[in-house]
Amino acid sequence: MDVLVRVSEATGVPADLLGGYLSALAASVATGRLPDRAETDALRACGTLAAERGVPLRALADACLLVAELTQATPGTAAVLGAVRRGLSAFAEGYEEAHLTAIATEEGARREFVDDLLQGRADARQAEHFGLRLAEAYTVTVVRAADPLPPDAPVVRRIERALVARFGSHNILVAGRDGMLVCAAPASLAAATGEFTHQVRSSLEAWRAGVGRPHHGPGGIVTSYREAVGAIDLGERLGLRAQVLKAADLLVFPVLLRDHGAIVDLVGTVLGPLEAARGGPEPLLSTLEAVFASHGNHTAAARRLGVSTRAVTYRLERVRRLTGFSPVDPTQRFTLETAVLGARLLDWPARPLDGQAGSDGRHDPFGLRG
Incomplete structure (x- = not known):
């Protein structure tokens, strides 16, 4: 049987990865010279290919020694090589087992640390072991x-x-938690957040990111984390198009919800009359959102909605007649826009306002209350 086939069957290493090695070995036996630069480069390329295919280094070393064992003519030499191969394989197996155990232990400790960190239970020694300096301000x-x-x-x-x-390694923490990807980086390392989202964009197809504000200490990381998650939640509730949402840009929404009763009253008073519209309030709400997002440009709003400009103008006139508020008037526009944002935060009209009037005002869209 061909040597490479035997070796492949014995070690599990594909035969095509060993052809160059067999040729180099045969040339060395025949001439007494070591492999030259071209042969070494070819072997290095095969090593890279083996790693990409998931071939263990131990199996590759075992295959190389077995090739040498099978191609030697002298029985004594072959026996020595056989002993070397088996000894090296045993050493490598024990080494790999210890390495895998260490990796598993470290990964377990890392997951435990991340859980502690994002619940405010991590201490400075733990943090330093994983590369964080909790005295600094961190952005999550x-x-x-x-x-x-x-x-x-x-x-x-x-x-x-x-x-x-x-x-x-002593600046960044990247980890998975609750099905999400989390990155904590020093606020002084401004480029880290941009690089993180760049890497995410290159690796994932459908995703949305939230960026918390920088805060100091272990509790600061918890706060920044909750702000980041809250920014994503707000983006989904409000139908925001941006893929990366910054908590600092969304601070108006906690302000809106701080007095829950007031925002319920505002939505009911300003937008409640839209329930009388044919087809319900949703088409008119969507039109107002598109107009506000387009800075009052009716043509751009029509493109967003997939309707004609005339339809946008007609719908805005319906809003004015039903509510008495016009998006053209600066003061009334602000009231309308605030009411529309409040409606989205309250999930109105899907959820009736009368079922929300008794809220105690403890809405916390950024999760700042633990």
Whole structure:
């Protein structure tokens, strides 16, 4: 049987990865010279290919030694090589087992630390072990993908390696938590958030990111994390188009909801009359949103809605007649826009306002109350 076939069957290493090695070995036996630069480069390329195919290094070393064992003519030499191969394989197996155990232990400790950190229970020594200096202000960015990401997803490690390669291991923490991807970086390292979202954009298809504000200490990381998650939640509730949402840009919404009764009253008073419209209030609400998002440009709003400009003008006139508020008047426009935002935050008209009037005002869209 051909040597490469025997070796492949014995070790599981594909025969095409070993052809160059067999040729180099045969040339060395025949001439007494070591492999030259071209042969070494070819072997290095095969090593890279083996890694990409998931061939263990131990199996590759075992295959190389077995090739040497099978191609030696002297029985004594073959026996020595056989002993070396088996000894090296045993050493490598024990080494790999210890390495995998260490990795598993570290990953378990890392997941526990991330949970402690994002619940405010981490201490300084834990943080320093994983590369964080809690005396600094940190900004947390959270990514929510279309499909939940497991903590050990390859994309998590890949993005972490890319960030560590650029910023160093003692600046960045990237981890998976609750199906999301979390990145904590010093606020002084402004480029880290941009690089993180760049790596996410290159690795995931459907996703949305929230960026918390910078805060100091372990509690600051918790606060920034909750702000980031809250920004994503607000973006989904409000139908915001931006893929990256900054908590600092959305601070008006906690203000709106701080007095829940007042915002319910505003929505009911200003927009309640739209329930009398044919087809209900939703088409008129969507039109107001599109006009506000287009800075009053009716043509751009019509494109957003997929209707004619005339339809937009007609709908705005219906809003004016039903509510008495015109989006053209600056003061009335502000009232209308605030009411529309409040309606989206209250999920009106899907949820009736009379069922929300008794709220105690404790809405917390950024999750700041733990």
